[in-house]
Amino acid sequence: MVPIQMVDLKRQYSKIKPQVDAAIMDVLESAAFINGAPVQQFSQELGQYLGTKHVIPCANGTDALQIAMMALGLEPGDEVITPSFTFIATAEVIALLRLKPVFVDIDPKTYCIDPQEIEKAITPKTKAIVPVHLYGHSADIEAIMDIAERHNLHVIEDNAQAIGSHYTKKDGTTKKVGTFGHIGCTSFFPSKNLGCYGDGGAIFTDDDTLAARIRMVANHGQSQRYYHDTVGVNSRLDTMQAVVLRIKLQLLDQYIASRREVANAYDTAFANIPQIITPYQAPNQLHVFHQYTLQLEGADRDKLQSFLAEKQVPSMIYYPVPAHRQKMFEGMTAINQHLPVTDTLTGKCISLPVHTEMDRDQLDHIIYSIKSFLN
Ligand SMILES: *Cc1c(COP(=O)(O)O)cnc(C)c1O
Numbered sequence: 001m002v003p004i005q006m007v008d009l010k011r012q013y014s015k016i017k018p019q020v021d022a023a024i025m026d027v028l029e030s031a032a033f034i035n036g037a038p039v040q041q042f043s044q045e046l047g048q049y050l051g052t053k054h055v056i057p058c059a060n061g062t063d064a065l066q067i068a069m070m071a072l073g074l075e076p077g078d079e080v081i082t083p084s085f086t087f088i089a090t091a092e093v094i095a096l097l098r099l100k101p102v103f104v105d106i107d108p109k110t111y112c113i114d115p116q117e118i119e120k121a122i123t124p125k126t127k128a129i130v131p132v133h134l135y136g137h138s139a140d141i142e143a144i145m146d147i148a149e150r151h152n153l154h155v156i157e158d159n160a161q162a163i164g165s166h167y168t169k170k171d172g173t174t175k176k177v178g179t180f181g182h183i184g185c186t187s188f189f190p191s192k193n194l195g196c197y198g199d200g201g202a203i204f205t206d207d208d209t210l211a212a213r214i215r216m217v218a219n220h221g222q223s224q225r226y227y228h229d230t231v232g233v234n235s236r237l238d239t240m241q242a243v244v245l246r247i248k249l250q251l252l253d254q255y256i257a258s259r260r261e262v263a264n265a266y267d268t269a270f271a272n273i274p275q276i277i278t279p280y281q282a283p284n285q286l287h288v289f290h291q292y293t294l295q296l297e298g299a300d301r302d303k304l305q306s307f308l309a310e311k312q313v314p315s316m317i318y319y320p321v322p323a324h325r326q327k328m329f330e331g332m333t334a335i336n337q338h339l340p341v342t343d344t345l346t347g348k349c350i351s352l353p354v355h356t357e358m359d360r361d362q363l364d365h366i367i368y369s370i371k372s373f374l375n
Helices: 009-030 037-050 061-071 089-096 115-121 141-151 208-218 239-270 301-310 340-348 360-374
Strands: 054-058 079-083 100-104 126-129 154-158 166-168 174-176 183-187 201-205 222-224 292-296 349-352
Touching (some): 037 054, 100 115, 126 141, 141 154, 292 340, 301 360
């Protein structure tokens, strides 16, 4: 059996090697390493795929979030509502810009921010909501947009884990996740569902004015060459990454289907195991399974992890410490410390390997190993 990994990028690459190698050679020959034509081509293609007007590429997903917040003109002290149950980048960027992260609890089914808790956390200083579509399942983005509209707040979607996912609104219309908010952000970190071969990220919006501001912030606050109107950053997607992403974007739906097949196999295998709660999938959404994350009931997670490791089955805890308990936020005010769902799920969740290259014998081995531990 091929060794099991959380994500098998090597085998994925082997299937697209001829195209990728040729495209990278073309970049080398052209020497257009920065802002080569493929960067613009990829942005347009991703815009078409998502159904959004503007896609502004940048250097990584963390920059995407930072640039989005800078472009919205958020000021030090402004409060930004976000989940604590997420990868740290979301909260870190808020604090870096001297904004105040206000953490709210999550929905125990979806692991995503709970709209009712958002409503309770709004104060006159609240300026924005940053929901995270965690593990490939969207937050309840329609409810979040309703709240934002009523309170006149900006919404930046952190879509680093859910690209390709879609959400059907109550009126029956379906849109891609990441295109509901005023701004959507994503990451092309190699292990993400649409990953490049290095760092990369992108920002999406339908708003022309915002798009112009985002472009300006991402490019040293420059309005025309060597005229800098505002303090910005330098954040670009390089041409090598763009050619890889152009190839992989064509395969994204196929990649999602492969991930969903793995998830289905796990769901079926674990359906009648009392110690396992399998991931919830809202009927109006497409879960793209960036992670397949279980909740354990009355089973020892540490022991399960070491048992699996002995059987060469990797597993991960995403994330062992929620943002509100990280040292970086010690002593910061306006941080909600009472997040019972977040704290409980942090201790109960475990993520299993899910990727585009999983074999049946690998799956069987993982399932068999988990079942033999729990029996
Ligand atoms: C990966 C990730 C990011 C950051 O992306 P980078 O490209 O690594 O900077 C932000 N938010 C979430 C939820 C992520 O999973």
